[in-house]
Amino acid sequence: MIITINLRGTIGENTFAGIKSQLDASLRNKNVKGVILDINSGGGSASASELIYEAVSHLNENKPVFSVVTGTAASGAYMIACATRKIYSIHTGLIGSVGVISMSPDVSELLDKIGVKVNVLSKGREKASMNPFQKSTEEDLLRQNVILSEIYDFFMTIVKERRHLSDEQASEVGNSGIYAAKEAEKLNLIDQVDSYGKIIESIKNELGEKSDPVVMKRKIPFLLRFAMKFLGQ
Incomplete structure (x- = not known):
């Protein structure tokens, strides 16, 4: 089984709490062969980004984690992507903004x-x-x-x-620019640009998995679920 974890919007303390719980659950589940981090975020808190980076790195040491940029992976979101085994992007992805x-x-x-x-x-x-x-x-x-x-x-x-950037590449990306997917690939910021379907197939083949990834949703606390049920939500 492959799990997809979504990283969306501005990164903050709540983002870390949600992502961390999903990463931990993926690590504990013996049926999970690998994890896809589906990224569409312009970054956010530097400290929260660092904490998520560390959590993703820990999981990646035990199970393969791949990033798929489906919109933007900028600033702290790109830092997090760097913790994964490979970084893929769809053709219209935007990558970079390496700065503070x-x-x-x-x-x-x-x-x-x-x-x-x-x-x-x-x-x-x-x-x-x-x-x-x-x-x-x-x-x-x-x-x-x-x-x-x-x-x-x-x-x-x-x-x-x-x-694994050269000094020349590091100098280029260090100006905090944001790049279209193909240019980011040339600068070695990402590994491959392709359609979303082909990216998923590549990851499935690498992991030897035939089933499509399962999206892991953040668990809603019991009291909130109870209130939603009571209110007919």
Whole structure:
């Protein structure tokens, strides 16, 4: 039996909880020969992406895991794909965005115009460094850049090592660009581009499985299922 686990939308804490439970169930089930991670996500939380990456890596050490990009595999979602044995994509897939971004609003000038003042009390020199009600200092921005650089280097190390990229390839993909499937294949970000049906057949043949993959759905908690039944949902 082959299990398909869907990775959809913005990656966050809830994503990790759902994916982890499905990965663990696949590992425990002796009938599961392999797992397909069906990806359509633009990324999200760096920490949640790292946790899912580690969980997928653990499963892949015990049972083959394959990524199939059916839409987008960008940023943290691509990091997770790198944990799998092979990365496939349909022809219209979008892959990459190997980078990190941090955004914080600055409404200080707007508050000045409308005559609003905000009193901020904090302990610790850098505690209020991302306070949206005051302009970030050059020191604040430098500190944030150091943090982002560390996360970026971690991401790039994963991509370079898991995808066996040359220095030239790593330099290209490290600019945070996003690539169409064929270009991503040329850069060795993915292994193969094909139609969804042919990709599934390739995975089935590799695993020696004749049956089509079974989609694993996230289990709904008992109390929620009870409430839905009570309400006729």
